[in-house]
Amino acid sequence: MAINRTTPPSGRIGSSKSRSGCKTCKIRRVKCGEEKPSCLRCTSTGRKCDFENNAIGTSPPTPSMPTSLIPSPSHTLSSSPNSGRRERRAFGYYFQHAAQYLSGGMDIDFWTGVAPQICRTEPAVWDAIIAISALFEYPEQCLDFTFLRHKQKDAHLLKQSQKEALVWYSRSISSIHSQIERGSADPYIALISCVLFICVETIQGRMEEALQLLRQGMSLILDLRVKALHGTVSASKAALLENTIIPLFLRLNTIALTISGTQPSELFSFENNKYDGFSSLGSARQSITTLGAECILFQRDAGVHLQAFGGDVCVSQDLFIKQQELQDRLARWKKAYTDLCQSLRHKSPIPLEYSIYTEPTLLAYHAAASVYVAGSLTKHETVYDDYLDDFRVIVEQSSLTLDASKKPNGAQPPFTFEMGVGLPLFVAAAKCRHPGLRRRALQLLRRAPPVQGFYKCPPVTALAEHLMQVEEGHSIVLNKAVGQDAAAEIAAIVASQQGPLSGNHVNETIPLSLIIPEEARICDTGVFRLRDGLPYDVCEDDVMKWNPGPEQLFMTLRRLRRDPVTTSWEVYCDCIPMNF
Numbered sequence: 001m002a003i004n005r006t007t008p009p010s011g012r013i014g015s016s017k018s019r020s021g022c023k024t025c026k027i028r029r030v031k032c033g034e035e036k037p038s039c040l041r042c043t044s045t046g047r048k049c050d051f052e053n054n055a056i057g058t059s060p061p062t063p064s065m066p067t068s069l070i071p072s073p074s075h076t077l078s079s080s081p082n083s084g085r086r087e088r089r090a091f092g093y094y095f096q097h098a099a100q101y102l103s104g105g106m107d108i109d110f111w112t113g114v115a116p117q118i119c120r121t122e123p124a125v126w127d128a129i130i131a132i133s134a135l136f137e138y139p140e141q142c143l144d145f146t147f148l149r150h151k152q153k154d155a156h157l158l159k160q161s162q163k164e165a166l167v168w169y170s171r172s173i174s175s176i177h178s179q180i181e182r183g184s185a186d187p188y189i190a191l192i193s194c195v196l197f198i199c200v201e202t203i204q205g206r207m208e209e210a211l212q213l214l215r216q217g218m219s220l221i222l223d224l225r226v227k228a229l230h231g232t233v234s235a236s237k238a239a240l241l242e243n244t245i246i247p248l249f250l251r252l253n254t255i256a257l258t259i260s261g262t263q264p265s266e267l268f269s270f271e272n273n274k275y276d277g278f279s280s281l282g283s284a285r286q287s288i289t290t291l292g293a294e295c296i297l298f299q300r301d302a303g304v305h306l307q308a309f310g311g312d313v314c315v316s317q318d319l320f321i322k323q324q325e326l327q328d329r330l331a332r333w334k335k336a337y338t339d340l341c342q343s344l345r346h347k348s349p350i351p352l353e354y355s356i357y358t359e360p361t362l363l364a365y366h367a368a369a370s371v372y373v374a375g376s377l378t379k380h381e382t383v384y385d386d387y388l389d390d391f392r393v394i395v396e397q398s399s400l401t402l403d404a405s406k407k408p409n410g411a412q413p414p415f416t417f418e419m420g421v422g423l424p425l426f427v428a429a430a431k432c433r434h435p436g437l438r439r440r441a442l443q444l445l446r447r448a449p450p451v452q453g454f455y456k457c458p459p460v461t462a463l464a465e466h467l468m469q470v471e472e473g474h475s476i477v478l479n480k481a482v483g484q485d486a487a488a489e490i491a492a493i494v495a496s497q498q499g500p501l502s503g504n505h506v507n508e509t510i511p512l513s514l515i516i517p518e519e520a521r522i523c524d525t526g527v528f529r530l531r532d533g534l535p536y537d538v539c540e541d542d543v544m545k546w547n548p549g550p551e552q553l554f555m556t557l558r559r560l561r562r563d564p565v566t567t568s569w570e571v572y573c574d575c576i577p578m579n580f
Contacts, residue, residue, distance in 0.1 A: 094133035104418025142205035420452030429464035
């Protein structure tokens with residue numbers, strides 16, 4: 001889905017310096033009570049108190065670290081009384097309620113072990129964690145399409161909880177900036193902070209700022225890898241970098257590739273990805289993450305090729321070979337994954353808690369990647385009718401994931417930092433034309449956590465629902481012209497699919513290609529706002545006939561139709577207003 005990009009806004013929060021007291025309070029830009037040996041502000045918030053005779057930071061200075069590490073929030077806010085009590089409460093809420101959902105069922109040790117342990121001696125990490133906690137407990141999320149968001153909310157319109165979270169986030173940023181300016185910043189701590197800052201931005205739905213942080217975090221990782229090779233990073237930190245931090249960044253980057261213009265990290269090692277056997281669910285997840293990124297990039301390249309050379313008949317042999325290679329590797333991954341699961345169940349008949357989250361999510365991503373690759377080399381949407389079993393896997397496995405991720409009250413968390421089921425469900429809702437399965441996918445999308453890493457579910461849910469309405473509405477008109485009642489067929493299929501899905505195949509009374517004919521299907525879509533300009537194939541007359549305002553969102557609808565003279569297929573583009 002192509003989206004016109006705008007330059008994300010940036011800003012800075014300023015705060016007054018503390019000119020006396022301990023160094024920790026100076027870094028936090030708060031007034032120190034100067035109680036010794038440890039001041040009251042530090043002890044009340046669980047921080048390490050350091051006066052001038054003590055050193056902060058254990059790593060050598062890194063003056064070359066970019067001072068643009070973090071984009072500052074745009075509001076100037078100040079702390080209020082009793083902040084220490086509220087900070088401790090926020091940390092408790094983080095540990096008891098938020099951390100498990102951030103992890104998506106795996107890498108729980110990073111969120112409940114590594115980050116909380118570091119925050120005891122690093123004020124920047126403490127402040128970032130309690131900011132995440134407050135934003136998780138009281139979410140105020142921007143759910144606009146990425147790069148198409150409305151003007152940022154003014155500070156006076158924010159609720160007190162959001163204001164306080166931004167105060168803590170601002171302090172964390174200021175602490176990192178201060179260390180960088182003094183040349184005492186530990187790049188390892190800076191990277192951990194970068195992960196937390198990405199979390200702060202994504203939990204708010206601020207993907208533009210989070211993408212900047214993602215790129216900067218990748219640069220920090222490359223620098224730390226060099227230091228590890230030269231032995232200037234401890235073995236434990238190097239292990240955490242390779243086994244936890246880098247896989248986390250790669251998962252974030254894979255989902256970010258669905259955002260137009262995002263580039264793959266050089267950390268991806270496509271040629272070294274293994275499919276012959278997995279030692280753990282973590283290694284299987286890392287493999288499907290890398291393979292999924294390849295599938296998304298292949299779809300991009302194929303789309304550019306189809307647009308440049310005019311259609312399916314002009315697809316190069318190299319692309320067909322690449323498609324077959326990816327399909328072979330997807331099949332090998334599935335076999336290796338099945339073998340792993342059988343081995344794990346043999347060793348432990350009782351499912352591990354993390355496997356309840358992870359197994360269905362991985363299967364949903366595998367099915368979505370298979371669909372991505374299968375339909376990449378054609379504009380004909382009826383190709384997806386051969387993959388109903390994959391769509392069924394996406395729906396069933398996503399339902400299991402959401403059952404496992406719900407909170408004790410039955411509601412879904414507002415956010416997960418990991419790869420959620422939003423992307424696979426959108427693939428099913430957009431490309432599956434079976435009315436029953438399609439509606440099940442939409443229902444699950446509405447139920448899913450609104451923000452999943454770099455993926456926002458509400459806007460893509462609205463997009464998929466619009467697509468379904470347009471396609472089914474057009475198909476009813478086309479079928480009526482030849483004496484068929486598509487509306488009745490759709491209603492019958494939907495009614496027959498109420499309740500749990502059963503069996504290995506989805507039953508249908510007549511071929512989907514007759515219920516939703518090719519001419520009714522949308523082969524490509526996009527979203528744009530009028531004030532940002534028009535896509536290359538949209539005419540001004542197509543837009544102005546709707547008498548829109550500058551903030552109006554539009555959907556582009558590209559579908560195939562037959563040339564009445566040559567009878568060959570051609571791509572036709574239209575646009576309609578989208579209310580979201």
